[in-house]
Amino acid sequence: MYVSDCISINGSGNLTIGGADTVEIAKEYGTPVYVFDENEIRKNLAAFRDSMNEYYGGNGLAVYASKAFCCKEMCRICMQEGTGIDVVSGGELYTALSVGFPADKIVFHGNNKTFDELSAAVENGVGRIVVDNITELETLSRIAAEKGRTAGIMFRIKPGIDAHTHDFIKTGQIDSKFGFALETGEAMEAVRKALTMPDVKLRGLHCHIGSQIFDIDPFELAAEVMLNLYKQIKDETGYEFDELNLGGGFGIKYLESEQPKPYAEYMKNVSAVVRARCEELGLKMPFVLIEPGRSVVGAAGITLYTVGAVKDIPDIRTYVSIDGGMADNPRYALYNADYEVVCANKAAEERSETVTVAGKCCESGDLIQENTKLQKVEPGDILAVLSTGAYNYSMASNYNRIPRPPVVMVKDGVSRVVVKRETYEKITENDI
Numbered sequence: 001m002y003v004s005d006c007i008s009i010n011g012s013g014n015l016t017i018g019g020a021d022t023v024e025i026a027k028e029y030g031t032p033v034y035v036f037d038e039n040e041i042r043k044n045l046a047a048f049r050d051s052m053n054e055y056y057g058g059n060g061l062a063v064y065a066s067k068a069f070c071c072k073e074m075c076r077i078c079m080q081e082g083t084g085i086d087v088v089s090g091g092e093l094y095t096a097l098s099v100g101f102p103a104d105k106i107v108f109h110g111n112n113k114t115f116d117e118l119s120a121a122v123e124n125g126v127g128r129i130v131v132d133n134i135t136e137l138e139t140l141s142r143i144a145a146e147k148g149r150t151a152g153i154m155f156r157i158k159p160g161i162d163a164h165t166h167d168f169i170k171t172g173q174i175d176s177k178f179g180f181a182l183e184t185g186e187a188m189e190a191v192r193k194a195l196t197m198p199d200v201k202l203r204g205l206h207c208h209i210g211s212q213i214f215d216i217d218p219f220e221l222a223a224e225v226m227l228n229l230y231k232q233i234k235d236e237t238g239y240e241f242d243e244l245n246l247g248g249g250f251g252i253k254y255l256e257s258e259q260p261k262p263y264a265e266y267m268k269n270v271s272a273v274v275r276a277r278c279e280e281l282g283l284k285m286p287f288v289l290i291e292p293g294r295s296v297v298g299a300a301g302i303t304l305y306t307v308g309a310v311k312d313i314p315d316i317r318t319y320v321s322i323d324g325g326m327a328d329n330p331r332y333a334l335y336n337a338d339y340e341v342v343c344a345n346k347a348a349e350e351r352s353e354t355v356t357v358a359g360k361c362c363e364s365g366d367l368i369q370e371n372t373k374l375q376k377v378e379p380g381d382i383l384a385v386l387s388t389g390a391y392n393y394s395m396a397s398n399y400n401r402i403p404r405p406p407v408v409m410v411k412d413g414v415s416r417v418v419v420k421r422e423t424y425e426k427i428t429e430n431d432i
């Protein structure tokens with residue numbers, strides 16, 4: 001009935017996640033609260049991990065893109081499931097290392113890593129630092145030399161494929177702040193330069209063509225573009241890469257109308273392209289990395305709120321105000337993201353009303369969803385916004401000095417806190 005697999009309705013007509021009653025969770029932990037189904041996260045991680053075994057004969061690694069949802073417990077779960085972790089900042093790196101995450105399975109991204117971040121990565125032996133530009137390459141080489149280390153690196157390449165729409169386009173898309181362009185020759189130049197540097201070990205190249213992608217073709221095309229470049233580099237420099245990182249971006253279901261392909265299908269098709277292309281071009285089969293973020297946690301999480309005022313403006317719209325909003329989920333305010341909204345304590349009832357769900361921040365744009373279907377609600381009802389597991393907690397702010405909600409994990413119907421609710425003391429702690 002509702003979009004996520006881990007969501008259901010129990011005998012009391014309440015919404016459940018991972019077998020736990022969401023109304024009970026709201027009562028126990030207060031609202032707003034992020035709730036995740038741990039089994040769903042593990043299932044998704046396992047699916048990606050196992051597909052590397054199935055389609056690449058174990059010659060690959062699924063790396064969870066932690067910017068989608070990063071906290072210590074999530075890092076522990078990845079560690080237990082045997083995946084890698086991708087980080088894009090010193091903070092994410094620190095979080096992963098703080099639970100003992102093996103550094104050789106960490107991939108460090110970012111278009112402008114600071115000196116301190118690069119130093120921390122080298123110091124801790126991060127397996128793959130994905131270098132974005134020549135300035136960074138030079139800084140990194142210097143840091144590695146000073147520390148007497150060799151930095152394992154990959155280069156981020158712009159493969160010229162824009163897959164942000166259903167109608168993906170292949171263009172000379174050099175207008176991106178991320179990575180090296182192919183058509184200007186800067187990618188080749190960077191490779192040549194890295195090969196002269198004794199303190200960096202160039203393991204391969206990386207691309208990431210977008211997010212929330214439903215089609216398989218753009219991924220296949222990206223793999224082809226990358227391997228053509230591998231061949232060109234081999235021909236021109238004699239150097240053959242050991243690894244290939246194809247990034248993330250697999251789509252999830254936010255609305256009933258969306259139909260993402262099973263992830264195994266992506267893996268099967270893309271691996272077939274990689275294998276065929278390598279054979280054709282006389283390249284050895286590289287160790288392949290993929291970096292799913294949203295597809296691991298997105299549909300495994302929901303956010304629960306309490307309904308406050310319901311403001312019916314005749315002939316215009318009905319605002320349903322909740323005790324959270326853009327501070328815990330800025331995605332609608334940022335880019336009109338779609339979500340399904342459900343009244344958790346009336347989940348079995350029909351969604352007969354069309355409402356606008358508004359947050360409590362002092363911004364007219366603080367909306368969670370406009371003109372969405374919802375049960376008839378009244379103050380005190382519990383509202384659930386579905387598929388908020390990715391890019392919600394990780395994008396949350398303290399706007400209006402609102403404390404960030406806690407993160408609760410449910411496993412086999414039993415819940416526990418994995419991130420505590422922020423307190424006013426915590427928010428003011430650094431104030432002088």
Ligand SMILES: *Cc1c(COP(=O)(O)O)cnc(C)c1O
Pocket residue numbers: 065067068086109208210211212247248249250291292293294295
């Ligand atoms: C954001 C990002 C990912 C994850 O993207 P999803 O759409 O969440 O799967 C992977 N790799 C890189 C480099 C990214 O920037």
